[in-house]
Amino acid sequence: MPTDHIEPITPHDPKMSYVHGVSPTPLLGETIGAALHRAAASAGARLALISRHQNIRLTYAELDAEVSRVAAGLLALGLSRGDRIGIWSPNNAEWLLTQYAAARAGIILVTLNPAYRVSELEYALNLSGCAAIVLARTFKTSDYEAMLRGLVPNLTDPEGRVESARLPHLKRAILIGDDEVSGFLPFAAIARAATAESEAALAAVAPTLQFDDPINIQFTSGTTGFPKGATLTHHNILNNGFFVGEAIRLGPDDRVCAPVPLYHCFGMVMANLACLTHCATVVYPSAGFDPLAVLETVAAERCTALYGVPTMFIAELDHPDFARFDLSSLRTGIMAGSPCPIAVMRRVMERMNMREITIAYGMTETSPVSFQSATDDPVEKRVATVGRIQPHLEVKIIDGEGRIVPRGTPGELCTRGYSVMLGYWNDAEKTAEAIDAAGWMHTGDLATIDADGYGAIVGRIKDLVIRGGENIYPREIEEFLYRHPKVQSAQVVGLPDPKYGEELCAWIRLNDGESATEEEIREFCRGQIAHQKIPRYIRFVDDFPMTVTGKIQKFIIRERMIADLGLASHDDDAAHGR
Structure with a gap:
């Protein structure tokens, strides 16, 4: 064949859901101890830690x-x-x-x-x-x-x-x-x-x-079966902390208010190690999460960044004393740990001065962050996606048979690169189930990648609701319910149904002082979302069952509703045909 007819080779098909993080910044090739020595040598007089509730400054x-x-x-x-x-x-x-x-x-x-x-x-x-x-x-x-x-x-x-x-x-x-x-x-x-x-x-x-030595064992939440110990190296977590800090433009003059638990990657990696690798100051406002202590700390210590899961930001915004605190020092931060409602993201940007706040997505087994938005991303991208792939990582979205799906098509998100754990401690069988022979970590999360490479999480595989043979993603319905002026937050799950296989149930928490009826919520949905996506069951609640890190435990919502309604239960695998 004549050479002028040969098609040029492209790095990958831009129509398919595969992205990789290209960066001129190399990975850090050192241990955590060496990184601390280096920070002390270059920024010894700068504050590394403020533990406000202990009155400790180092x-x-x-x-x-x-x-x-x-x-x-x-x-x-x-x-x-x-x-x-x-x-x-x-x-x-x-x-x-x-x-x-x-x-x-x-x-x-x-x-x-x-x-x-x-x-x-x-x-x-x-x-x-x-x-x-x-x-x-x-x-x-x-x-x-x-x-x-x-x-x-x-x-x-x-x-x-x-x-x-x-x-x-x-x-x-x-x-x-x-x-x-x-x-x-x-x-x-x-x-x-x-x-x-x-x-x-x-x-x-x-x-x-x-x-590459193992240096940390972090236990998964263990919502089904016993927790597994994700085994992470210096290389895993030090680099992930560094690139998380890069994404929010951390520097030695920054102070990161970290009310998130240290036992979780959000605290010990995204806060502690991000600050270490940028000679910034990590600030602990209290032993456990206290929205008033967070507001007081940001104002008193002039913090420039604030971390939290969505429920933490909601508690801070809705605190009765919110208006009396000067939060003008804030510019950035991270909302992560669970799906971030678009309405909450907008409130944080507007009312907390966090114009450069980012969204991050990841999991313990990937140290944790794979996707993160940039501080200069368009607002609509920052409020509706989890950003783009982090440097030096790969992500693909696959269907049930392991094939990469086209851009915009939901499928399971898989991650490969420096961030993937060594494995589950003393559990070769579970490790093999999670990390395939090609080194891909199968996350269990349902996601899409758009034409510009931005990721969006549409749910968990186990949370996917199949009603009458149609796939329904609870996240889509939750985001719609957030638009109702009386709704503070919503969680949607699938319940067993003899006719359709599953039916939708929404737990709704209203804004303080508001009241609503089930019919009012359904009427709000009619004509706006497809009829099969309108929840059959609606409950108004004061709070949601959640882990200490602020993750909603949907399986508990589902179990309680099955018991309350006297429904015939079956396990997720049967319900989803897997």
């Missing part, structure tokens, strides 16, 4: 020095590279110190959900084989000390040494604070335990650490 030089003391102390207590240390606590300075000290010593940090009860704690500690645990004494209604004593009745050693048949791997229990409590080593004593020998051991281990 510069990068102070943080780096204290992290080294704690890391040496952990080695002196008998921990060594590759051991696991659990942290079970709300947000505080000790959490950050533990995160960075473990990384510096090559110890794997196991982040434990502050909402765990005894059986969940036992499961997580044993699955990960934690040799030590750092815990708060109490938080809200949780008595962590009492729960651990329930698993270790003979917890009496003043140095926190542990011997337990139920927790055979656990050797040390460390209580946050400086109080002497029988059976626990005070957190403040870790640094004091450091010796010349352990400091030498720390200096010796540093050059042996590799950025």
